[in-house]
Amino acid sequence: MVGLLVSAMLVLGGCGVPVDPGGTLERIDAGILRAGASASGGLVVVSTPAAGQPVDVTGPLADLVEGFAETRGARVVWTSGSEEELVDGIEDGSLDLAIGGMTDATPWADRASVTRGYSDIPGADGRSIVLLLPLGENGTQSALERYLDEELG
Amino acid sequence: MERMGRTDLPPEQQEALRKAIRWEWFTVGYTIVTIALIALVVGGSQAMKTAWIEDMLSLIPQLAFLAALLLIRRPPSRTFPYGLHQVTETGHLIAGVALLAIGGSLAIESALGLVNAEHPAIGTVVLFGQTIWMGWLMVSVMAVTMIGPFFYGHAKSKLAPVLHNKVLYADADMAKADWTTTAASIIGVLGVGLGLWWLDGAAALFISLGIVWDGWRNTSMAVRDLLDQRALTVDSKKPHPLSDRIVQALNAQPWVRDAAVRVRDMGQVFHVEAFVVPHRGRVSVARIEAARAAIARMDWKMQDVVVIPVRELPAEADRPRDAPAA
Numbered sequence: 184m185v186g187l188l189v190s191a192m193l194v195l196g197g198c199g200v201p202v203d204p205g206g207t208l209e210r211i212d213a214g215i216l217r218a219g220a221s222a223s224g225g226l227v228v229v230s231t232p233a234a235g236q237p238v239d240v241t242g243p244l245a246d247l248v249e250g251f252a253e254t255r256g257a258r259v260v261w262t263s264g265s266e267e268e269l270v271d272g273i274e275d276g277s278l279d280l281a282i283g284g285m286t287d288a289t290p291w292a293d294r295a296s297v298t299r300g301y302s303d304i305p306g307a308d309g310r311s312i313v314l315l316l317p318l319g320e321n322g323t324q325s326a327l328e329r330y331l332d333e334e335l336g
Numbered sequence: 337m338e339r340m341g342r343t344d345l346p347p348e349q350q351e352a353l354r355k356a357i358r359w360e361w362f363t364v365g366y367t368i369v370t371i372a373l374i375a376l377v378v379g380g381s382q383a384m385k386t387a388w389i390e391d392m393l394s395l396i397p398q399l400a401f402l403a404a405l406l407l408i409r410r411p412p413s414r415t416f417p418y419g420l421h422q423v424t425e426t427g428h429l430i431a432g433v434a435l436l437a438i439g440g441s442l443a444i445e446s447a448l449g450l451v452n453a454e455h456p457a458i459g460t461v462v463l464f465g466q467t468i469w470m471g472w473l474m475v476s477v478m479a480v481t482m483i484g485p486f487f488y489g490h491a492k493s494k495l496a497p498v499l500h501n502k503v504l505y506a507d508a509d510m511a512k513a514d515w516t517t518t519a520a521s522i523i524g525v526l527g528v529g530l531g532l533w534w535l536d537g538a539a540a541l542f543i544s545l546g547i548v549w550d551g552w553r554n555t556s557m558a559v560r561d562l563l564d565q566r567a568l569t570v571d572s573k574k575p576h577p578l579s580d581r582i583v584q585a586l587n588a589q590p591w592v593r594d595a596a597v598r599v600r601d602m603g604q605v606f607h608v609e610a611f612v613v614p615h616r617g618r619v620s621v622a623r624i625e626a627a628r629a630a631i632a633r634m635d636w637k638m639q640d641v642v643v644i645p646v647r648e649l650p651a652e653a654d655r656p657r658d659a660p661a662a
Contacts (some may be wrong), residue, residue: 200469200471200528200529200530201458201469201471201528201530201531202530203531204416204531204532205455205532208485217355229554232441272597293480296380296457296458296459297457298459299460302448316504317455318454318455318457319380319454319455319456319457319528321457321458321459321471321528321529322470322531324457324459324460325459325460325467325469328460328467329460329467332460332467333461333467336465
């Protein structure tokens with residue numbers, strides 16, 4: 184029984200379990216990660232663009248998102264907005280990911296998937312910072328958490 | 337424990353009761369460990385949450401059995417002239433209603449989750465420096481906890497008929513069916529892993545309907561016993577054979593023209609009212625007393641017995657099914 188389970192874990196783990204029911208990770212792998220940002224102290228810095236220019240998002244948390252996209256061979260297209268606007272974007276499928284000053288006590292947990300908390304991000308100031316993903320996109324969440332564990336661990 | 341109310345337990349029942357108490361304590365311990373283990377991995381899976389709550393609910397009949405034993409050993413008193421045997425059935429009723437109510441609310445929750453297409457979120461954990469998907473931990477924990485109920489379920493279902501204890505019987509019955517819950521939660525989580533988000537809600541719905549079914553069965557069984565339905569076998573499937581044996585034994589007496597009996601199940605022991613129509617319309621106290629003692633000797637469950645001489649048998653009283661109605 185246990186042997187069967189371990190082999191099942193290895194086989195299925197190898198073919199990318201968990202799979203996203205909504206195909207987010209596949210879309211990211213196809214080249215574009217649509218990320219939303221809400222400014223938060225030194226963690227996420229959003230500079231207001233000149234008219235017609237794309238939003239520029241910097242800061243340690245934004246760098247991590249850029250780094251994740253890079254490992255998947257994708258580039259990040261940023262959108263800025265309030266947390267609620269970002270969560271709306273995640274819900275209606277126009278965003279793949281959202282960052283800001285959200286912590287593991289975030290009230291958005293029933294509308295978006297919330298990653299584990301990371302307190303080692305520069306600028307986190309001891310807060311346990313989380314990223315938001317479309318609800319139940321477990322493949323993306325696993326890939327992202329694995330990346331963050333490697334970067335911050 | 338050697339006595340139950342005014343009932344002296346024969347050695348076989350004493351032994352069975354000792355074993356049943358040991359098994360119930362073991363089960364309570366095992367279930368608490370299971371609940372603690374699942375708490376570590378319950379995550380965003382509705383199926384896991386439902387299975388977890390089901391484990392908590394399974395403690396109720398176990399604790400009801402143990403708590404009832406403290407009370408039913410008391411002898412009858414002026415205040416409770418029939419003893420406290422029906423505490424067992426009261427515990428059974430409480431367990432049944434709890435299962436019914438919580439199972440129902442879980443079923444509604446799972447169904448709503450499916451209708452609203454809520455995708456369960458299951459992330460990762462870091463274990464021994466490795467990032468692994470929490471789903472694998474859920475499946476492992478559930479697979480490990482699947483083993484216990486097989487053993488204690490079968491052990492208890494052997495003891496329940498010996499003790500004629502319906503709470504123990506129901507508890508054993510649920511334990512034997514527990515693997516379906518565990519298997520369903522594993523299928524739900526693996527479904528989520530494969531991107532089939534609805535399998536989690538479907539598994540949760542399956543588990544909660546199982547709880548509702550257990551609740552319904554136990555509640556109706558307990559209510560029927562509390563309403564003094566005629567005594568049935570421990571699985572509540574057919575009339576208890578003792579009723580027929582009592583009437584046959586009475587009918588074999590030369591002074592008895594006809595006999596019938598009302599037997600109610602007090603939880604583990606029976607309360608017997610035997611009606612006899614004596615030949616020539618008269619009978620001595622000594623014969624009544626001898627008949628009463630003879631019935632009490634037939635089985636350990638029957639020590640609260642009355643024999644009532646009557647002119648005509650009450651229509652609702654039990655008589656052997658092949659006998660012509662008087």
